[in-house]
Amino acid sequence: MKLAKYVSKKKTLVAFTHSFHGRTLGALSATYKKKYRNGYEDWLISDTKWVKYPYCYRCPFGEKYGSCTFKCISQMKELIYKHINDIAAVIIEPILGEGGYVPAPVEFIQELRTFTADNNIILIFDEIQSGFGRTGTMFAMNHYDVVPDIVALAKGIASGMPLGACVAKTEIMNQWTTSSHGGTYPGNPVTCAASMATINVLQKEKLLENAYEMGQYMKATLKDLMIKYPVIGDVRGFGLMIGVEFIKPETGDYNTELVTKLRVKALEKGLVLISCGDHDQVIRMIPPLMITKEEVKKGLDIFVDALRDALNG
Ligand SMILES: Cc1ncc(COP(=O)(O)O)c(C=O)c1O
Structure with missing residues (x-):
């Protein structure tokens, strides 16, 4: 500037x-x-x-x-x-x-x-x-x-x-x-x-390629979850910079409360999640660029588990 x-x-x-x-x-x-x-x-x-x-x-x-x-x-x-x-x-x-x-x-x-x-x-x-x-x-x-x-x-x-x-x-x-x-x-x-x-x-460890591939996999998995969990309003982003926006399905409003609960439940299970958005309605997925597929799967499993818990109270 x-x-x-x-x-x-x-x-x-x-x-x-x-x-x-x-x-x-x-x-x-x-x-x-x-x-x-x-x-x-x-x-x-x-x-x-x-x-x-x-x-x-x-x-x-x-x-x-x-x-x-x-x-x-x-x-x-x-x-x-x-x-x-x-x-x-x-x-x-x-x-x-x-x-x-x-x-x-x-x-x-x-x-x-x-x-x-x-x-x-x-x-x-x-x-x-x-x-x-x-x-x-x-x-x-x-x-x-x-x-x-x-x-x-x-x-x-x-x-x-x-x-x-x-x-x-x-x-x-x-x-x-x-x-x-x-x-x-x-x-x-x-x-x-x-x-x-x-x-x-x-360059040496081809981390751009890894970020792209792991990102595609994460995005596809998260998009599939939208069918089962209508509280997920949107999944978007490139590579390993993915946003998952949570809504109240009846109105489409921001679901800040659920994001807060989800973060607590995930932390209890060993997964650190960070939110963003003007109403903290979005979970940002930003794992290290060197993440492996096994680690992505493990993280997403915990994410789903924590989401289920958060929805059940
Ligand atoms: C897009 C963007 N710009 C700039 C910054 C730098 O902010 P600060 O100078 O307060 O560390 C950040 C930090 O989160 C950022 O995400």
Whole structure:
């Protein structure tokens, strides 16, 4: 965000509903969730404009993917046009993390790329959670066949060692003159070595392929469960970044209570589950990329067992 503002000399950021970009003041300015913003509203970058995220399962325009008119795309363009002279960048998670493990549809991301490029607006992807093999490809952007201007990376980049990276096209990064950005820890040799080792292991042990295959298997199994358990409203994601959204079948409402119970029951049986979504209505499945089929099966067995227990009280 800092680089985009420096290069464009403009002030406005376009971000998305349900987004999560971090807890520091700058990143928080583009983070939607009130839980994180509460207490800081007066101190954030005030000039963020919000576009509705294309959350197809709960389409904010009441459309249905497959037969829709992509109102998400027209509203995104409308908002950008309205502020076109002030916009420094558009920042998006191609797959929402905290917001509910929601992949944006391919049509949306491709149109966003074309539209921002045509209008000379910098496009930032936040791949802090989705990058480094998590989705069965090196980056989530590979599923969309687009390249942003700037990408933010962290988490899997060094297998847990503290490292983050801001990667940009050369013509953008070169405009950041010496000392216009820096810090105490950048380029830490130990964490950079951990990242190099991570890249080697991803290649040598074919972990992208494993994430893809195990993800396909998990998704198919979870989708089968939807028939028997109508509380599972949606199963979605790429590779080993899978969201399972729980609903109240009578109304389709968020089923936060069940997710909470399920997590407790699963933990009692030795399986750690983490939730996400604005109402904590989604279980995120993010096992290690090296997980074996036996381990996936074991995890899913415990998941079903815990779900049965949670439904029975
Ligand atoms: C998509 C995304 N962006 C950014 C972050 C980084 O957040 P923070 O800087 O608060 O660790 C996270 C962490 O969960 C994330 O999932």
